Amino acid sequence: MDLGDCYRVLGLRSGASFADIKASYRRLAQQYHPDINPDDKKAKDKFIALTEAYKLLLTVVLPEEIAHQSSQLSAAGRDDVKVTRREKAATTTVAPQPQPSSKPPELVEIEQRLKWKTYEQLQRFLQERRFPQAIALAEALAVRLSGDAEVLQWQAVAYQIWGRALIGENQLLKARIYLKKALKTDPHNKALWNEVQRDFQRLEQMLL
Incomplete structure (x- = not known):
C-alpha cells in the first residue's frame, strides 16, 4: 500500500491534514469495526486496511505537522527578540544577541518521541x-x-534486509538496487558493509 492508496482507503485527497486523517479514520473505523460487524469478513478486511493506512500516513503527515510547529516556534522566537530589542533600545544600547543554534526543547522532545515510535513500527x-x-x-x-546517524542506519538496514529477501525470491536485479542503496545510505558502517558484501557474493553466484 503506497501513500496514494492510504489516502484513498480513508476517503481523502492526497495532502489531507492530520486532523482530516484522524477524523476520517475514526468515522470509518467505527463503521467497519469487527465488534459492530462480527460476521462480516469484508468489514473486517476494510477495518484492517483502514488501520494500516492510518498508521502509515501518520509517519508522513505527523512530521509535517511537527515542521509546521517548528516554524511557528521559530517565528514566535524572532518576534520576541524584536520586541525585547525595541524595549531595550529605548533605554540603552545593547550588544547584538546571538541567534539560537539549537532547536526548542519542545520540538526536540516531539521529534524524539516520533523517532522511537517510528523505530518500533519499522x-x-x-x-x-x-x-x-x-x-x-x-x-x-x-x-x-x-x-540523524541512527535513522540513516535504520534506513540502510531496511534496504539491506529487503535486498536479501529479494535474492531469496530470485528478483536479482531489484535486490542489487536495494543492496547498493544500503551502502550509499550508511557508507561508513563496517558491519553493514560486510553483510552486504556477502549478499552480493550470493547474488553473483546465482547469476552464474
Missing part, C-alpha cells in the same frame, strides 16, 4: 516481512530527521 514491519511499508517508513523518517 521493526514490526520488518518482522512481518512488509518490506515496502518498512522502506516507506524509514525514508519518511530520514527526510524529517535528516542527518
Whole structure:
C-alpha cells in the first residue's frame, strides 16, 4: 500500500491534514469495526486496511505537522527578540544577541518521541516481512530527521534486509538496487558493509 492508496482507503485527497486523517479514520473505523460487524469478513478486511493506512500516513503527515510547529516556534522566537530589542533600545544600547543554534526543547522532545515510535513500527514491519511499508517508513523518517546517524542506519538496514529477501525470491536485479542503496545510505558502517558484501557474493553466484 503506497501513500496514494492510504489516502484513498480513508476517503481523502492526497495532502489531507492530520486532523482530516484522524477524523476520517475514526468515522470509518467505527463503521467497519469487527465488534459492530462480527460476521462480516469484508468489514473486517476494510477495518484492517483502514488501520494500516492510518498508521502509515501518520509517519508522513505527523512530521509535517511537527515542521509546521517548528516554524511557528521559530517565528514566535524572532518576534520576541524584536520586541525585547525595541524595549531595550529605548533605554540603552545593547550588544547584538546571538541567534539560537539549537532547536526548542519542545520540538526536540516531539521529534524524539516520533523517532522511537517510528523505530518500533519499522521493526514490526520488518518482522512481518512488509518490506515496502518498512522502506516507506524509514525514508519518511530520514527526510524529517535528516542527518540523524541512527535513522540513516535504520534506513540502510531496511534496504539491506529487503535486498536479501529479494535474492531469496530470485528478483536479482531489484535486490542489487536495494543492496547498493544500503551502502550509499550508511557508507561508513563496517558491519553493514560486510553483510552486504556477502549478499552480493550470493547474488553473483546465482547469476552464474
